[in-house]
Amino acid sequence: MSVKAIYIQNVLIFLRYLVMNIITNAEERFIFMNIRSQIIRFNRIIIKCMIVTVVIGSSGALAQEWVPLNGNLIPENGGLVRPSLAADPRVNPVLGFNNFENGAVSVVRWRGDAWESIGPDIEGTSGPSIGLDAQKRIFLCQSGKYATPGAALNVFRFNDKAWSPIGGDVAAEAGYITGPRHVVDACGGIALDSSGNPIVSWEALVGAKSWAVFAARWDEDQKSWKGLGDGHITGGRAVTTYVDIDANDRPYLATTNTNGYGIGRVTTTQVWRWNDHVWVQLGADMPGAENTVIGVYENTPYLVLHYVESDPATGDILIDELRVMRWRQGSWQTLPSPGNGIGIARPALDFTSSGKPVVAYIESLEEGKTLNVLVKRWTGKTWENVGDAVASVTCSLPSCYPDVSLDLSLDSQGRPIVAWGETNYTLASDGSYTPVSRLEVRRYSNALP
Secondary structure, X not given: XXXXXXXXXXXXXXXXXXXXXXOOOHHHHHHHHHHHHHHHHHHHHHHHHHHHHHHHHHHHHHHOOEEEOOOOOOOOOOOOOOOXXXXXXXXXXXXXXXXXOOOOEEEEEEOOXXXXXXXXOEOXXXXXXXXXXXXXXXXXXXXXXXXXXXXXXXXXXXXXXXXXXXXXXXXXXXXXXXXXXXOEOOOOOEEEOOOOOXXXXXXXXXXXXXXXXXXXXXXXXXXXXXXXXXXXXXXXXXXXXXXXXXXXXXXXXXXXXXXXXXXXXXXXXXXXXXXXXXXXXXXXXXXXXXXXXXXXXXXXXXXXXXXXXXXXXXXXXXXXXXXXXXXXOOEEEEOOOOOOOOOOOOOEEEEOOOOOEEEEEEEEEHHHOEXXXXXXXXXXXXXXXXXXXXXXXXXXXXXXXXXXXXXXXXXXXXXXEEEEEEEEEEEOOOOXXXXXXXXXXXXXXXXXX
């Protein structure tokens, strides 16, 4: 019975007694006054409980919010940042980030009330990926400054005070460089096997193997990088790649290839699993999919991607949505769409302790002039919002479109953490647009079930 029902019941008992009984002597008056006082006392207790319940309920609702972790982390002229986020077992977020202006990578850790630098910045680099192994050691994969000739892919491990390189140029040691022209795009993620050996993937940008995807694993016994496969993994011009690993230490790759231009441009996602000696494709090609991210929970891979289907004759958009898929019983199963998303921004994926996927993505309002950073969790039947929007980036100037890049990680308590870099614009006195950049991190105040 509810509190309100108990209160009404007590009032009715009192009225019934008042109506049905005529108080004629002192003994009855004493009995009546005693019952009346007990009812009043009980109802006061009930009212107090109702007030406490309302206050507690309201506080719980208000507590479920995205809490900023110390505001902006970069200068306003720092350029668009591509953050990489991880959470160590002590629930402290670890963040790696770069910008295209100075080409330096910084790594910081949250210490409860401030961000603490982890080692010195690594100069001349861009496109970082952060990973943590079971021993809480921090790994950093990064490539040379974007579009710089000879840019190499390198992996570092933090050893108390400094970053120690793991081997040398990954692509060179793995045997994938055959000529002097060599440029590597941003690291396509980093995965750590059960022994703490890193696995990385990347795309080549120029030369005979331009737009090719490669992957390599560190061999601790031989102290060198070993290529996974003979060379180019995918067919077509690969524009993105992403790596993860399952509970059996098998690497997975999700790649996005592109062909054509304008209304004839077609993007295709392919998914690959390393089976000891060769990459095996999981399922068929996925035309229309782009910016695909792969995450593996135990031995079940999941994909988050942006899917667009157009009319081949007119180029009109027929379907434009975010999709989440999982590999089960030899095929890709598509879950209900969590939202629309936008094709220019890669989504992010992580899992709750029970294996439910959690996605972070950017949804566009007003045709790209407003970008909302959203997080949703899969309940097993539907997608639920994790609080309100993490952030909203709006540009009110004519022909002004902000840009956002993000990453997501759940800490050991099950609380989602989102890092995002944004570039917006202000109007200068001469009428030109001045870019204003930010990098922020927010953590949800409650653990996800």
